[in-house]
Structures are given as C-alpha cells and as structure tokens.
Amino acid sequence: KNIVILISGRGSNMQAIVRAAQAEGWPCRIAAVISNRADAEGLAFAASHGIPTEVIVSKEFPSREAFDAALRVAIDRFSPDLVVLAGFMRILTPALVEHYDGRMLNIHPSLLPSFPGLATHSQALAAGVKVHGATVHFVTAELDHGPIVAQAAVPVLPGDSEHSLAERVLVEEHVIYPRAVRWYVEGRLSIDSGLVHIADAAQ
Numbered sequence: 001k002n003i004v005i006l007i008s009g010r011g012s013n014m015q016a017i018v019r020a021a022q023a024e025g026w027p028c029r030i031a032a033v034i035s036n037r038a039d040a041e042g043l044a045f046a047a048s049h050g051i052p053t054e055v056i057v058s059k060e061f062p063s064r065e066a067f068d069a070a071l072r073v074a075i076d077r078f079s080p081d082l083v084v085l086a087g088f089m090r091i092l093t094p095a096l097v098e099h100y101d102g103r104m105l106n107i108h109p110s111l112l113p114s115f116p117g118l119a120t121h122s123q124a125l126a127a128g129v130k131v132h133g134a135t136v137h138f139v140t141a142e143l144d145h146g147p148i149v150a151q152a153a154v155p156v157l158p159g160d161s162e163h164s165l166a167e168r169v170l171v172e173e174h175v176i177y178p179r180a181v182r183w184y185v186e187g188r189l190s191i192d193s194g195l196v197h198i199a200d201a202a203q
C-alpha cells in the first residue's frame, strides 16, 4: 500500500510512522511527504530517509479551492491508498475531503469530541479537565469530527503548563498514530457508513 503523509512543521508524528513502518516491516511504502511550508523541519528527516518530498505553498494560490486542487494533484501522483495528516495545519475543502473519503486519517491532540480546533492543551487546562489525550480519526468535512479510530489518555497534573501537557500527550500520539496506520495498511482498519471497524485490535 502507498501512504502519503502531509505535514506543516516538526513532523514528529510522521517520523514515528516512518520509523515504525521500517522497524516493523509494514506492507507499505511511504510514497511521499508533502508540506505546505518550505521550512517544515520534518522535510529533512523524510529526505534523509529516501522519501520523496514536495512543498506546495498555500500563499501562492488565489483561493483555498485552487490550493486544494493543486494539493490533490500532488498527492494523487503517488497513488495513495492512505493519506495521513500529521500536524498539517490547513483546513481542507469538503471537495478534497470527499475525494479521500475513508482513506484519510488525522491526529488531533485532545480526547475528541472535547476541544476541537487549535490550542487544545490550553483549552484543556482552562476547562480544568483531569484527563486529556489524543485522538486518531478518519477525516470528514466537519473539522476534528470524523469517526474515531484510536485514543490515548494522559493525566493532567497539578502545575501542568501547556508545554508539559503537550509533551505528555505527544508521547502517546507517537504510540497510537503508527498503530492506527499499521492497522490500515494491514487491511484491519476500515470504515463503512461512518462506522469504524478494527479487526484484531488487541494485537
């Protein structure tokens, strides 16, 4: 199976997926890493692992639709079975989301449906929740609302800052996202009429 990963920055989730795929010998090829920012730190890691990289700068397009159309062409050049959003900080048009229906995953740093959108860790601190975490979900047109594939919870500790909480959540992101992508490439993860099915999820 071909996987295309979209990033905007650091790309630590992308790295966790690439490392797991290599170490565990997944039946897939990370076909490309595409960024909407030329300065995304993750691009260097991808290139150093022999993964083709591409940059499509959103500012160079007159509209969201035009950018998404170019993005779609760039992604589809690699014939992806799965598109993985890994810290890709762009809201996608419904047309693009529809095109990858059932084959696009995202990771969001909160226990959805709590705290969609940005600044999830400060949202969690402000709400005073005692448990926070991360969610892997299929992407649908409604931002951060797609069917949930996997979640991991972490405690919110006294004295936590946004930074300390983000670090604790990120450790778990690097566990659940590679695992979910692995399920997909092994044909164990599917979605039918909005319902997620995972075969043998315990393994």
Ligand code: GRF
Pocket (backbone or CB within 6 Å): 007, 008, 009, 010, 011, 012, 013, 014, 086, 087, 088, 107, 108, 109, 170, 173
């Ligand atoms: C992660 O916390 C991810 O959940 C969120 O943005 C962050 C990206 O980090 N969407 P990285 O680029 O994967 O290191």
